[in-house]
Amino acid sequence: MAGRPCPPGEPTAGPSVADTPDAASDGSETVTFDRSGIRAGFLTCLPVALGVGGYGIAFGMLARRAGLSVAEAALMSATVLAGAAQIVAVELWAEPLPVATILLATLAINLRYSLMGAALGPWLKRLSALRGYGSLLLMADENWALTMRDLRSGSGRGAFLLGTGIAMWVFWVASTIVGAAAGGVIGDPTRYGIDFVLAAVFVALAAELWEGRSTLVPWLVALATAVVAAELVPGQWYILLGGVVAATVEVIRHDQ
Amino acid sequence: MISEGALALDPLVVGTVLAMALVTAVTKIGGFWLLRRIEVSERLEAGLSVLPGAIVIAILGPELAAGGPPEWGAAGVVLLIMWRTENILLSLCGGIGAVVLFRAIV
Numbered sequence: 105m106a107g108r109p110c111p112p113g114e115p116t117a118g119p120s121v122a123d124t125p126d127a128a129s130d131g132s133e134t135v136t137f138d139r140s141g142i143r144a145g146f147l148t149c150l151p152v153a154l155g156v157g158g159y160g161i162a163f164g165m166l167a168r169r170a171g172l173s174v175a176e177a178a179l180m181s182a183t184v185l186a187g188a189a190q191i192v193a194v195e196l197w198a199e200p201l202p203v204a205t206i207l208l209a210t211l212a213i214n215l216r217y218s219l220m221g222a223a224l225g226p227w228l229k230r231l232s233a234l235r236g237y238g239s240l241l242l243m244a245d246e247n248w249a250l251t252m253r254d255l256r257s258g259s260g261r262g263a264f265l266l267g268t269g270i271a272m273w274v275f276w277v278a279s280t281i282v283g284a285a286a287g288g289v290i291g292d293p294t295r296y297g298i299d300f301v302l303a304a305v306f307v308a309l310a311a312e313l314w315e316g317r318s319t320l321v322p323w324l325v326a327l328a329t330a331v332v333a334a335e336l337v338p339g340q341w342y343i344l345l346g347g348v349v350a351a352t353v354e355v356i357r358h359d360q
Numbered sequence: 361m362i363s364e365g366a367l368a369l370d371p372l373v374v375g376t377v378l379a380m381a382l383v384t385a386v387t388k389i390g391g392f393w394l395l396r397r398i399e400v401s402e403r404l405e406a407g408l409s410v411l412p413g414a415i416v417i418a419i420l421g422p423e424l425a426a427g428g429p430p431e432w433g434a435a436g437v438v439l440l441i442m443w444r445t446e447n448i449l450l451s452l453c454g455g456i457g458a459v460v461l462f463r464a465i466v
Contacts, residue, residue, distance in 0.1 A: 148448075151449050151452060151453075152452070155452070155456075173366055173367060173368040173369065174366040175367045175368065175369055176368070176369060176373050176374070179369070179374065179377050180377045180380065180381075183377060183380075183381035184377065184380050184381045184384050189380070189384060193380060201372055201373070201376060203372075203376050203379070206376060206380065207376075207380060207383055210380045210383045210384060214383065214384050214387040214388070216387075216415065217384070217387045217388045217390075217391070218387050218388075218390040218391030219411060220391070220415060221388055221389060221390070221391040222391035222392055222394070222395045222408065222411065223391075223408065223411045223412045223415065224392065225391075225395040225396070225408070228392055229395070229396055236392065237389050237392070240388045240389045241385055241388055241389065243388050245419065249416065252412050253448070256412075284366075296460065297434075297456040297457070297459040297460040300431065300434060300455065300456055301452070302419075302423070303420060303424060303427070303431065303434075304434070304435070304438050304451065304455035304456060304459075305448075305452065306416050306419055306420045306423075307420065307435045307438040307442070307451075307455065308438055308439075308442045308448050308451045308455075309416050310413065310416050310417060310420060310439075311438075311442040311451075312446075313413040314413070315413075319410070319413055322414050323414065323417045325414070326414035326415075326417040326418045326421070327417050327418070327421045329418070330417065330418035330419075330421045330422055331421045331422055331425055334421075334422035342418060342422055343415060343418045343419050344418075345418070346414060346415065346417065346418025346421070347411055347414045347415040347418055350417075350418075351408060351410055351411050351414060354406050354407045354409075355403050355404060355406060355407035357406075358402070358403045358406040358407070359403070
């Protein structure tokens with residue numbers, strides 16, 4: 105599940121693959137997909153992936169405690185690649201295995217990825233289907249955030265998501281194995297502030313996504329919806345609700 | 361319990377894990393798949409354009425609300441460094457350093 109092999113017969117759709125390196129091409133509508141984009145994404149994501157590794161160690165330890173073998177925990181990280189859903193799944197792990205409950209929880213927690221993938225749509229749709237979908241399979245919260253930031257800056261690096269995804273995948277799988285193998289050696293991840301990485305990434309991203317006063321209403325709507333929903337609705341539906349309600353309000357406002 | 365050895369692979373566990381992977385893959389590509397198939401009007405586009413920020417805020421809001429003064433202060437540090445330098449790595453390091461420091465103080 106690691107790399108995305110490229111089956112033959114898939115024509116490279118969209119604008120040609122210009123070999124523009126890291127330089128951001130402002131205002132250009134061209135979206136490239138090349139090695140330099142993968143490289144840039146990988147390197148940008150490295151520090152974040154390192155932090156995500158903290159969660160991976162925690163997940164590995166939880167999985168082992170729930171009764172999964174190291175190989176099974178590693179398999180889950182390698183194929184699912186969705187931190188929150190995996191942690192919830194091993195919390196639900198029991199004998200006999202509540203398969204339906206686990207799958208339903210996985211769906212509920214990960215539905216937000218549909219919205220996040222749609223947000224990347226304007227850029228990904230200029231790539232071939234294989235490249236767009238393949239990159240999306242390696243999407244997680246943190247590298248989605250980094251990719252949004254890069255593409256919105258006008259870099260046109262369509263391969264950035266894949267590069268960040270590879271970094272996430274490598275660290276997530278490796279840290280899962282370390283955590284599952286080491287068991288209780290490493291204590292509480294909060295001691296090193298690792299649990300704050302996700303929040304820090306999103307604060308930084310919010311600072312970049314701020315577009316002045318026009319952003320205020322949808323953000324306040326999203327904030328209020330999410331905070332209330334997080335209290336009332338179990339699981340991670342609040343993320344989905346916050347996004348959907350804010351977008352709906354914007355669609356209604358668009359008429360006025 | 362379910363497996364003894366580190367390398368053990370129980371068929372039921374492997375099947376469940378692969379089913380989780382399938383469900384997750386569908387959620388990851390589903391939104392984009394839909395977007396490619398429907399005609400996006402200008403109104404809908406306006407709605408979609410606020411999605412990234414709205415999702416970020418929706419993830420962040422409850423996360424910060426569940427925290428306390430150390431997390432709020434560290435979030436402020438991230439915001440400040442980001443505003444002054446626009447350097448994400450610097451902001452992350454500053455934020456994580458700040459949260460460790462603030463937690464030690466509080």
